[in-house]
Amino acid sequence: MIVWLNGPFGAGKTTTSAELAGRLGARVFDPEYVGYLLRVPFPEPIDDFQHLRLWRPLVVETAARIHEHTGGPLVIPQTILVAAYAREIFDGLAARGLPVAHFVLHAGPAELRRRIETDQRTPDARQWRLDHLDAYAEALPWLRRDATIVDTEGREPAEIAEEIAGKALPPKHFTPPAP
Template sequence: MIIWLNGTFGVGKTTTSKELAALLPDARVFDSETVGYMLRHVLNSVPVRDFQEWPPWRGLVVETAAQVLDFVGGVLVIPQSVLVEQYWEEIHAGLAKAGIPVRHFVLHTDPDTLAQRIEGDTVETGARQWRLDHIPRYQDALPWLRREAEVIDTTHLSPTQVAQTIAASVPS
């Protein structure tokens, strides 16, 4: 099974994914951004704003997840913002074709709380403005995200509480 944690940048996906993996037996975090980093040196002649724009990224995320699950089984927790509906549809269809069940969650908070979290982040300080600049893209994606995922309002929850909420909703 895959538990996909979606949501805007800075909402707490990475922190929650670590907490969640610790709560679930045989769970591990798969950071699909590493697939994008791998492709950068190969596809640097194809300029994009975001590596998700490269079709090979989407296909390789599916293939990598399938290979990892075939090898070790268990649960993959993927903390990755996907704000383009077409990209999500491709990834979800690929995972379905591979026979991998997916639980798709969106971690959500109001824009003011999100901005406070981003401003207060002491780990990824270099990405602060970039994260703030992406809030409108997330807001634009919310209608389709609400259709495609289970939305968890994280405004008044810690990452541990969010992870516990998700873990409680996932069959063992």
């Protein structure tokens, strides 16, 4: 099983993924590293490595191999705002027998802006993240159709992870003990 945490920059995907992985006994796989890897053979400037056609099948292959090696499940924190890219990845994973539970961590524009502007971990990425808030707003219609939206405003990552874990895991069926 794959639990994909989507959403805008500043929504809390990285922090929530660590909390969620602990609850699910899962590994976290960040597809950003596949993008970093592609910067070596493709050093020309590109706005977003997700636009490289090679990135998407490599994410599928890498996630499938990690799942195969570890026995799964995987938590994947990655913003994907292009519906066709998400479909390509999710269909590729499903074709390998890996269903995707797709969640969007959501916060309103003012809260996202506040989080991005006060995030001290990656100050170099601040402007890039702010510049992509409009793309998230434009993607919201398809995200609302294709994913489970989880509001993160005023909530701690542990609470958010608990909610997602409850929705991602299939319900346990009670089997009465034999007499």
